[in-house]
Every structure is written in C-alpha cells, then in structure tokens.
Amino acid sequence: VSGYDLARVRAEFPILRETVRGKRLAYLDNAATTQKPESVLRAMDGYYRSSNANVHRAVHELAERATGLYEGARDRIARWFKASREEIVFTRGTTEAINLVARSFLAPRLQPGDEVLLTGMEHHSNIVPWQLAGAKTVAAPVNDAGELVFEEWLKRIGPRTRLISVVHVSNSLGTVNPVEDIVREARARGIPVLVDGAQAIAHLPVDFPALGADFYVCSAHKAYGPTGFGCLVAKREHLEAMPPWHGGGDMIRTVAFEGSTWNEVPYKFEAGTPDMAGAIGFAAALDWIESAGLQAIAAHEHALLEYATPRVAAVPGLRLVGTARNKGGILSFVMQGAHPHDIGSILDQEGVAIRTGHHCTMPLMERFAVPATARASLAAYNGEDDVDQLVAALHKVVRLFG
Ligand code: PMP
Secondary structure, X not given: OOOOOXXXXXXXXXXXXXXXXXXXXXXXXXXXXXXXXXXXXXXXXXHHHHOOOOOOOOOOHHHHHHHHHHHHHHHHHHHHOOOOHHHEEEEOOHHHHHHHHHHHHHHHHOOXXXXXXXXXXXXXXXXXXXXXXXXXXXXXXXXXXXXEXXXXXXXXXXXXXXXXXXXXXXXXXXXXXXXXXXXXXXXXXXXXXXXXXXXXXXXXXXXXXXXXXXXXXXXXXXXXXXXXXXXXXXXXXXXXXXOOOOOXXXXXXXXXXXXXXXXXXXXXXXXXXXOHHHHHHHHHHHHXXXXXXXHHHHHHHHHHHHHHHHHHHOOOOEEEOOOOOOEOOEEEEEXXXXXXXXXXXXHHHOOEEOEEEOOOOHHHHHHOOOOOEEEEEOOOOOOHHHHHHHHHHXXXXXXXXX
C-alpha cells in the first residue's frame, strides 16, 4: 500500500531483528500472538521502574501513580470501544472473559435443555465455558469456503436459545463474520449476544454501542499488547445485574461473617491485586495501533493477503482451507504428502514461524475433514519479503515430501 511506511513500523519491533535457525525471521504466527513494539515494552518496564505499588489502597504517592496509570488505562481501553469505563472489566484475556459471562450471566438463567447458539468455526474458549455452565451448545454450519451459512444459523435460533455467541474473525480461517446482522437478528428476538473479538481488534474498528452486542471480549496479546491480559466489554445494565464470580479483595464493599456486599461495577468482577502492567501495556498497544493507523494497517494487511493468496495457492499439492469473500489476513492450508507438523518444522528451518495444529477449533477441523492445518497469519509489520520467504520454504516442502 503506497504511503504505508513498513520500514518504520518494523523498526519499532525489536524482536524482528532476531535471527532464528541462522535465518532472517519471517514471523507469520500473529493469530497466535503478535510481537510487541518498543512503546509497549517501555510503558510496562517504566511502570515497574517508577510507579509500581498496589492500586486502590494506599494513600502514598506511588500508589497514587499506579492507580492513576491503571485506571487511565481503563479510560483508554474504554475509548477504543466507545464504551464507558464502567463497561470495561479487566480479565486475563478472551478465555477468562467468556468464562465470566458463562458463569455469572448465563448459568443463573439456565434451565435443563437450554441452548447457546454458536457457529461451526468457534474457538474452544467459545464452546467449553458454555458447556461447563450447563448449556447445550448448538452450532450453525460453515460452507466450503469457511463462511457461516446465515439462513441455517437463523433456523437454529429457537425457544431454548438463551445466548448467541459468535467469533468476529475466525482464528483458523480468517473469515470475518457478519456480526452486525447477527446482532440485529438476535436483538429482534430479545436474545443476548456475545462477540469474540480476539482476532478482530487489531484489524477492524469496534464501536461497541453501535454494534449493539451485549458482550464483546478480547485479548491484548493479539493486538501488540501483553499476554495474560484482556477485557470484557459489557452493557452496564448486565454488569449491574450479574453476581460476582471471583471473591476476594477489591471486589467487596463490606465484608462480615454474616455476609458481604459488593463493590460497584466493574470492580465487582475484579477480585485480587490486578495486572497493572498488563492494563498499562494494553493501553500502550492501542495507542500504538492508533498512531500507526488502524485503517492503514488493515489496508496493508489486505494488500498483503492479496499478494500472498495466489502465490501460496500455486504451490503444487497445496490446498487452502477457508476462502471466504470477507477475510482477514490468515492463510490456512494443507499439503499433499506432508503433515502440517512437518510443514511447520521445515518452515522453521527456513526462519518462517507459522502455527500448525487444530488451532483450538477441533469441530472446524472435523468439518473440513483435516486433523490440522498449517496457518500463516499477518500483522502490521509483515511484508512481501515475509510472504516470499514463506513461499520459497513451501516449495522446499514440496521437494522433500511432494
Ligand atoms: N477466540 C479466538 C478467536 C482466538 O483466536 C483465541 C486465541 N487463540 C481465543 C479466543 C482465546 O484467547 P486467549 O487465549 O488470549 O484467552
């Protein structure tokens, strides 16, 4: 994309200067986790160096600094989603956010036989928590291109549907789901909706109020931020009505042996000393995305996907899995005669980092009748050189296994 300063973006990611197996690193495992820019590393390091203290408690200066930075991060993250700060519950990531909703929102409303409607492309973290809560999980089918079959999805909304949950962008295939249409249909029927934005927030703008979903969940580490941190964005009225799920410090108003009362939202859901550096790192990551320009990043990734798709597809014996019309920067594929694990190992020898396996989407692998795929996934710092290195390494796989 003209005007996109790839060299400048890359210069901000120190890890890209590493060599692996003696080769230039082509990091194409961004759907698993993204690398972190200097600004995020500095924000987290700086916090521990000059502001570290426990938050919300002491009156001393460091505690004030820590609380200011931590709650400032909440404001920053809320602004990203155009939500209010009371609607941002900090979690360890997408997985914990879904578990929170399953336990605290869904479980109390469930009768035996009640259902959660999903799609066939959900991550395990958007399947198992609902099952643990006691719901029956129903999945709408995915077509051969890896797209949700919308009419079939609609047909599966029934009198027992207590919640609808859908992945915004598929981590395995890159498919972008029509979440606006899904939310509209769900709301017309009075059914709450959760959107799993783990693979979306670094690539698409998310306007929580405009989308109208009840819950939106994400992880910082897939958006240039730290691991083990993320958030649940939830309508305030839900958070007010939901019981707390983890008990401990900070989530209470009063504690007595006869019974306790709860803090206001969102603190009611944040028991214990939180991950201050995580919040600060996430906020810095969103600042970084904003400064690079989310639209510019998305356009760059789209152009790179267009560059990569025909070149990867032309590798003899290679079959792309997932060819949705509306697709993020993910290429999933299988190759004749080579198990995905072998592909991954040979690519690694060539300095190309990809992910192989079921990508925590076993039902989707079953749908495509493959045990696993090899997956290359793009981020802001990838370029045509990374794709060329990938394609050259794939031709080596063909020479060895083809
Ligand atoms: N949903 C999707 C679509 C994902 O890609 C992932 C991470 N692979 C998750 C949920 C879980 O995220 P985390 O492991 O950060 O909780």
